[in-house]
Amino acid sequence: MSSTTADGPSASLIERLTARYRACPVTGLKVDKSAEALIKVNAVAAIVCLLIGVIAATGLVLTRWQAVHLLDAGMFYRFLTLHGLNMLIFFIIFFEMAVLYFAGPVLLSSRLPAPKLGWLAFVLMVLGALTVNATVLAGRADVLFTSYPPLQAHPLYYLGIILFAVGALLMVSLFFAALVVAKREKAYEGSIPLVSFGALTAAIIAVITLLHGAAIYIPTFLWSLGLMEMDPQIYRMVWWALGHSSQQINVAAMVSIWYLLAGLTVGGVVLNEKVSRTAFFLYILFISMASAHHLLVDPGMGPAWKIWNTSYAMYLAVLASMIHGFTVPAGVEMGMRLRGYTAGLFEWLKKAPWSDPGFSGMALSVVIFGFMGGITGVTIGTEQINIIAHNTLRIPGHFHTTVVGGTALAFFAVTYYVLPLIFRRRVAFWKLAQLQPYLFAVGIVVMSMSMIFMGIFGVPRRHWDASFQTSPYPVEMQPVVEVFQATLGLGGLLAAFAVLSFVLIAVVSVFFGKRIQDADFARGGAGLPQGVVKLPAQTHTGPAMEATHNAGAKGTMVLVFIFLACFVLYYFTNWKLLSMLWKVG
Amino acid sequence: MSAQEMHSGIVGPRGTWWVPANKQEKRWVVISFVWCMVLFAMMPLWHWKGGQNPAGIRSKTTPLAFLERTERFVTDYKVGEENGVPIVAPPPGADIYLVGRMWAWYPILKLEKGASYTLHLSSIDVNHGFSLYPVNLNFQVVPGYDYGLRVVPNKAGDFRIICNEFCGIAHHAMVGKVVVEE
Numbered sequence: 001m002s003s004t005t006a007d008g009p010s011a012s013l014i015e016r017l018t019a020r021y022r023a024c025p026v027t028g029l030k031v032d033k034s035a036e037a038l039i040k041v042n043a044v045a046a047i048v049c050l051l052i053g054v055i056a057a058t059g060l061v062l063t064r065w066q067a068v069h070l071l072d073a074g075m076f077y078r079f080l081t082l083h084g085l086n087m088l089i090f091f092i093i094f095f096e097m098a099v100l101y102f103a104g105p106v107l108l109s110s111r112l113p114a115p116k117l118g119w120l121a122f123v124l125m126v127l128g129a130l131t132v133n134a135t136v137l138a139g140r141a142d143v144l145f146t147s148y149p150p151l152q153a154h155p156l157y158y159l160g161i162i163l164f165a166v167g168a169l170l171m172v173s174l175f176f177a178a179l180v181v182a183k184r185e186k187a188y189e190g191s192i193p194l195v196s197f198g199a200l201t202a203a204i205i206a207v208i209t210l211l212h213g214a215a216i217y218i219p220t221f222l223w224s225l226g227l228m229e230m231d232p233q234i235y236r237m238v239w240w241a242l243g244h245s246s247q248q249i250n251v252a253a254m255v256s257i258w259y260l261l262a263g264l265t266v267g268g269v270v271l272n273e274k275v276s277r278t279a280f281f282l283y284i285l286f287i288s289m290a291s292a293h294h295l296l297v298d299p300g301m302g303p304a305w306k307i308w309n310t311s312y313a314m315y316l317a318v319l320a321s322m323i324h325g326f327t328v329p330a331g332v333e334m335g336m337r338l339r340g341y342t343a344g345l346f347e348w349l350k351k352a353p354w355s356d357p358g359f360s361g362m363a364l365s366v367v368i369f370g371f372m373g374g375i376t377g378v379t380i381g382t383e384q385i386n387i388i389a390h391n392t393l394r395i396p397g398h399f400h401t402t403v404v405g406g407t408a409l410a411f412f413a414v415t416y417y418v419l420p421l422i423f424r425r426r427v428a429f430w431k432l433a434q435l436q437p438y439l440f441a442v443g444i445v446v447m448s449m450s451m452i453f454m455g456i457f458g459v460p461r462r463h464w465d466a467s468f469q470t471s472p473y474p475v476e477m478q479p480v481v482e483v484f485q486a487t488l489g490l491g492g493l494l495a496a497f498a499v500l501s502f503v504l505i506a507v508v509s510v511f512f513g514k515r516i517q518d519a520d521f522a523r524g525g526a527g528l529p530q531g532v533v534k535l536p537a538q539t540h541t542g543p544a545m546e547a548t549h550n551a552g553a554k555g556t557m558v559l560v561f562i563f564l565a566c567f568v569l570y571y572f573t574n575w576k577l578l579s580m581l582w583k584v585g
Numbered sequence: 586m587s588a589q590e591m592h593s594g595i596v597g598p599r600g601t602w603w604v605p606a607n608k609q610e611k612r613w614v615v616i617s618f619v620w621c622m623v624l625f626a627m628m629p630l631w632h633w634k635g636g637q638n639p640a641g642i643r644s645k646t647t648p649l650a651f652l653e654r655t656e657r658f659v660t661d662y663k664v665g666e667e668n669g670v671p672i673v674a675p676p677p678g679a680d681i682y683l684v685g686r687m688w689a690w691y692p693i694l695k696l697e698k699g700a701s702y703t704l705h706l707s708s709i710d711v712n713h714g715f716s717l718y719p720v721n722l723n724f725q726v727v728p729g730y731d732y733g734l735r736v737v738p739n740k741a742g743d744f745r746i747i748c749n750e751f752c753g754i755a756h757h758a759m760v761g762k763v764v765v766e767e
Contacts, residue, residue: 027595074754107595144751148712150728151753191602194594232712233727256594263593270594271610273602297639298725299706299732306639307628315621322617326610334591383628384637390723391714391749458721460714460749464757471760472668472689475718475745538593545591552609560613564620575627578637581722583701583737585638 020111025518026421026535034115035105035178039098039422040510041122043415046094047506049129053086054499057492061447065489066467066482073464077144080462081136084145088403089164089246090129095411096202096253097125097171102422103199103256104178110187113177121170128164131156144462146239149223149230158221165217169210172203194270194277195263198256201280206249208288212241233300240291247399248287250407251321252280254365257410258328261362264417265353265529267536268335271327271553279327282320286312296386306383318378325370326560330553332363337548338540345555356529357427361413361437368441369406375567376452377402385574388581391462394455397448404495405444412502413437416529419506425513426527433505433527440498446491450484456577457481639724642733648709651731655682659692667693667762680705680733683746683761685713685726687753690746690761698741698765706732714750717763723749738765 021030056079062070063079071079105112112118134156135141141153179200182188192200216238223230259276262268270276292309295301312318336348353359376398380389389395419427427433457478459466466485468475514527524533540548592598606614632638658673658681665672671692675681677700684691685708696702706715706726713726720740724732746761 073757077751077754077756142754148750150711151751188597190597190599193597196597198594231729233730236712236725236727259594263595268593269591270598272604272606273598274604275606275610275614276594277602295725297723299641299643299727299730302643303628303632303638303640307625311625311628314625318624319614319617319621322620323614326613326617330610331594335593338591378624382624383639384631384635387637387639387723388721390725391716392721392723456721458716458718458747460716460747462751462756463747463749468757468760470755470758471745472670472758473745473760473762475747475760478719538596540591541589549591549607552607554609557609557613564616567620571624575631579635581637581720582717582739583636583735584722585636585640585735 024421025521026532029106030109032105032110032112034118035101035112036422038112038115038118038122039101039106039418042094042098042101043418044510045122045126045129046091046098047503049086049090049094050499051503052133053083053091054496054503056080056083056086057499058496061489061492061496063464064466064485064492066485068489074139074142076464077142078136078139081142081144082133085132085136087408088145089161092250092403092407093164093168093246094125096206096249097122097168098418099253099257100171100175100199100203102418103196104175105182107193107196108179108182108187110178110182110185112174113181114174117170118174121167121174124167124170125164128160128162128167131160131163135160146243147220148239149220149232149235152224155221155224158217158224162214162217162221165210165213168206172206172210175199175203191273194273195256195260197277198252198259198280201283202249202252202256204284205245205252205287209242209245209249212238212245212288216242233298236295236298237291237300240294241288244290244293245288247403248283248290248317250403252283254369254407254410255280255324255328257414258324258362258366259331261358261410261413261417262328262332262335263538264535265356265359265362265531266332266335267339267538268328268331269338269540271330271334275323276327279320279323282316286317289313290317293381296381296383297390303383310381310383315378318374321370321374325366325374325563326556328366329559330556333553333556334548335536337551338544339536342551345558348555353530355434356531357416357433357437358413358529358531361409361416364437364441365406365410365413368401368409368445370563371566372445372448373398373402373406375570378567379571379574382574385578387584388574388578389455391460392455393451393459393461396461397451397455400444400448400451405441405448409437409440409444412440415502415506417532419509419513420516420521420528420532423510423513424516425509426516426525427505427529428508428513428527429501429505430526432501436498436501436505439501440495443491443493443495443498447488447495448491450488450491454481454484454488639734641735642703644731644733645729646707646731648707648728651682651705651707652684652709654705655684655691658682663692664695675702677701679703683715684709685715685748685759686710688748688755688759690748690759693762693764695764695766696738698738698767701735701737704734704736706734711752712750713748713752713759716747716749718745718747720744725750741765741767
């Protein structure tokens with residue numbers, strides 16, 4: 001672990017520093033209390049937005065389930081707007097801000113410079129989120145998450161998003177400043193840890209993303225005031241350079257959390273720093289090209305532009321994800337082998353701490369993101385295959401397995417470690433917490449698979465009435481679609497229940513949970529994940545390490561080949577489906 | 586890492602970490618890279634050999650110009666009406682025009698199986714989504730842009746055009762009709 005000694009030259013400085021920091025009894029890290037406070041408020045704000053988002057989600061699944069059809073049309077589209085914004089922007093970005101404060105000052109045991117600026121950033125973000133939510137709830141912004149012009153919302157809506165983005169940008173700058181300070185004050189030796197490197201990647205992508213955000217929301221705000229013109233196609237291109245790139249902040253943050261939890265839960269190792277860091281770097285290079293995923297069947301761009309951009313310059317960002325998809329489980333496997341679980345191909349997997357929600361959530365996140373999110377995403381993001389997927393339910397089916405089953409689940413998982421380590425409370429309702437990742441994973445997978453299948457049958461996304469009662473011509477749906485509507489409803493309700501459980505666990509733990517004294521950690525008991533009770537060794541040397549290093553990750557090799565086989569099969573099945581259509585070109 | 590030390594992702598590496606990866610990791614990176622090249626090659630290949638591509642003939646237009654062109658197309662080939670909406674049967678090879686607007690597709694198209702047409706799509710107000718149902722052929726319809734796609738219906742039948750881009754409060758009622766005859 002990093003050094004825990006204060007490094008001030010004078011006695012008074014040392015005194016000031018000791019008041020400013022506390023030593024973490026589990027990890028030995030020196031924690032800046034102002035960074036800790038900002039982690040707390042951002043995490044709480046994230047959970048409030050998550051709650052709004054999940055209430056809206058419940059309304060949506062109960063409407064999409066045609067047999068229930070709960071909301072009226074106006075409410076459905078309003079809830080859809082609310083759901084998208086609170087989940088995909090507010091919840092995720094507040095949480096990522098907390099991740100940045102953790103991966104910067106806390107992991108590096110360094111000082112957070114200008115904490116007041118952190119509070120200013122937080123206030124701006126809260127104001128922005130409040131403004132947007134108020135405008136949407138007042139019915140002045142029924143434009144959905146994407147707000148494609150010429151559909152127009154009240155100017156306050158765009159202004160709220162700008163405020164939120166400015167706050168986030170300030171916060172990201174503060175993270176960079178913290179890294180510079182840590183380096184200058186020699187808080188660490190050598191290079192920053194991989195988890196911090198991944199968070200740095202997320203922060204850099206966040207800057208790229210937020211600049212695109214400024215490039216689109218400021219003109220759109222002016223347009224809503226009648227001060228300028230707006231080209232609908234250019235809006236779509238620039239907006240998605242924000243909309244899709246922001247998903248890559250999520251990917252980078254999620255992968256960092258995979259590495260973090262692999263280390264904390266089972267002592268998972270980094271196979272090779274060069275490979276993992278290069279993979280993160282590839283994200284930075286190519287990620288804003290993904291705007292093209294949304295424009296593949298648009299009239300504004302030609303095939304060369306579409307092919308080059310949709311493939312992130314020949315799929316090098318996909319390569320990056322495939323690398324992490326190997327190195328994370330392989331790191332877990334080697335970590336488990338180092339702890340003595342060396343039998344056969346899969347003893348490490350069988351004996352993994354599956355009742356630790358930090359571990360199970362991380363593992364399920366890897367599987368859902370890789371097997372479902374990754375494979376479906378690359379496939380429907382193929383220029384021609386997009387013809388059979390664009391704006392059908394396949395699209396939300398896909399991204400509920402990336403950003404929800406992947407990112408949100410990883411965020412839930414890490415929270416089970418943040419509660420004891422940062423909030424210093426036992427996790428409340430521990431039995432429920434141990435089940436929560438499984439309930440959520442099953443719910444999201446069932447719901448997303450239902451959406452994907454319905455999309456293959458041509459059911460549109462963002463659509464209130466799949467029975468087409470108000471259509472001028474009768475529309476016959478396949479009978480099987482009704483079955484999928486019900487499974488969408490049931491899966492969605494299960495996932496919503498799991499999210500509400502998470503909110504309950506987090507809120508009760510933070511505000512009413514049992515306080516943990518330093519000595520309690522080693523004693524364990526309900527509400528403390530096993531990695532917190534006894535942190536696995538994080539560094540290995542000697543003959544056992546060499547033997548493990550030479551034996552490698554055989555089990556993971558088998559798993560990734562199963563993954564590749566599924567990928568190839570799904571990908572070419574879709575080409576086959578496409579080839580059966582009308583000729584078009 | 587070299588075989589001197591292994592550590593987790595929360596420990597900063599000391600010394601030089603730019604060292605060769607182990608054999609398994611190298612193998613997986615190479616396999617992934619090859620697969621990425623296959624993924625990339627498929628798209629140009631399909632433009633060359635495949636029958637379904639979103640290239641089309643793309644140009645800018647205005648709502649007024651596109652609506653006028655559509656009206657001329659309707660006048661030229663109109664064969665009937667359904668609930669006040671003209672049914673238009675263009676000859677094979679013709680340029681055909683379809684307008685998306687809040688909340689209808691205009692006009693109704695009558696096509697021949699196996700014949701080739703150039704289908705021009707545009708909107709005269711907000712974004713719409715052209716989704717031919719149940720074929721599941723989807724294109725974005727953007728105001729100010731004319732998307733001309735050569736289409737060859739391969740099956741006779743009664744098809745719908747579902748709008749699958751949110752276009753306002755009655756978005757779900759926006760359904761059009763295409764009939765393909767033998």
